[in-house]
Amino acid sequence: MSADHDDHHDPSPPAGRALRLGVGGPVGSGKTALVAALCRTLGPVLRLGVVTNDIYTTEDADFLRAAGVLAPDRIAAVQTGCCPHTAIRDDIAANLDAVEELEERLGPLDLVIVESGGDNLTATFSRGLADRQIFVLDVSGGDKVPRKGGPGVTGADLLVINKTDLAEHVGADLTVMSRDAAAVREGRPVIFTSVRQVPEVYAVAAWVRGVVEAWAHDRDHQHPQVAPRPAGVAAPRPAPVPRPDDR
Numbered sequence: 001m002s003a004d005h006d007d008h009h010d011p012s013p014p015a016g017r018a019l020r021l022g023v024g025g026p027v028g029s030g031k032t033a034l035v036a037a038l039c040r041t042l043g044p045v046l047r048l049g050v051v052t053n054d055i056y057t058t059e060d061a062d063f064l065r066a067a068g069v070l071a072p073d074r075i076a077a078v079q080t081g082c083c084p085h086t087a088i089r090d091d092i093a094a095n096l097d098a099v100e101e102l103e104e105r106l107g108p109l110d111l112v113i114v115e116s117g118g119d120n121l122t123a124t125f126s127r128g129l130a131d132r133q134i135f136v137l138d139v140s141g142g143d144k145v146p147r148k149g150g151p152g153v154t155g156a157d158l159l160v161i162n163k164t165d166l167a168e169h170v171g172a173d174l175t176v177m178s179r180d181a182a183a184v185r186e187g188r189p190v191i192f193t194s195v196r197q198v199p200e201v202y203a204v205a206a207w208v209r210g211v212v213e214a215w216a217h218d219r220d221h222q223h224p225q226v227a228p229r230p231a232g233v234a235a236p237r238p239a240p241v242p243r244p245d246d247r
């Protein structure tokens with residue numbers, strides 16, 4: 001993502017579709033917990049859909065359905081059968097199909113969240129799949145992780161550093177993490193969370209809501225003649241975006 005990060009914010013949101021928000025980050029950092037929290041907090045005020053990615057199972061979708069954070073038919077699962085970063089960055093067809101199927105079946109949505117399966121610091125979303133992305137780290141990996149950089153840490157639209165409740169147990173200094181993250185992110189936002197202690201994740205939810213509103217405003221301003229797409233009508237698929245191989 002670093003090489004082409006500067007044009008990340010497409011000034012022309014496509015007409016008639018929801019914002020697509022990627023949530024990625026290392027294994028176990030709390031991506032599914034964060035997505036569940038966002039569904040609980042934003043579900044009552046936004047029309048939401050979720051696509052999860054797992055390699056061999058539908059574990060994350062099953063968890064979200066069992067937690068009852070959204071109606072079960074608003075949650076779709078992609079089984080990648082390969083490294084999750086491949087399915088969100090290199091060959092995004094299965095994820096695009098899942099997103100479009102949700103939008104066609106459910107009718108106009110405000111937001112579709114695409115959660116990546118766990119991966120390392122290099123995993124980011126193709127901009128053909130996600131309009132904006134959140135990268136989730138957690139403090140149990142140690143306070144050195146933000147300064148190690150990588151495209152998710154440096155270039156994601158929002159960096160979430162989760163599990164602050166564990167900081168004292170693992171000897172992680174949140175001040176160091178905050179300082180290092182700010183240094184590598186050149187002003188892009190960073191939010192510290194403990195989904196366990198504050199399950200409403202107010203600050204992240206407010207950021208997401210702001211992004212959704214800005215997106216909808218830009219989209220409707222640039223396509224005033226396009227009515228929201230009714231259920232059953234597919235959105236045009238964007239051309240694949242060539243990417244440098246930054247694995």
Ligand SMILES: Nc1nc2c(ncn2[C@@H]2O[C@H](COP(=O)(O)OP(=O)(O)OP(=O)(O)O)[C@@H](O)[C@H]2O)c(=O)[nH]1
Nearest residue numbers: 026027028029030031032033117118163194195196
């Ligand atoms: N202590 C603590 N545990 C958390 C927090 N957030 C999530 N967890 C726990 O961390 C574990 C992993 O959380 P998940 O949400 O499944 O993480 P993930 O990033 O989706 O994991 P993968 O999909 O396997 O990559 C679970 O046991 C969660 O309950 C937190 O803020 N504090």
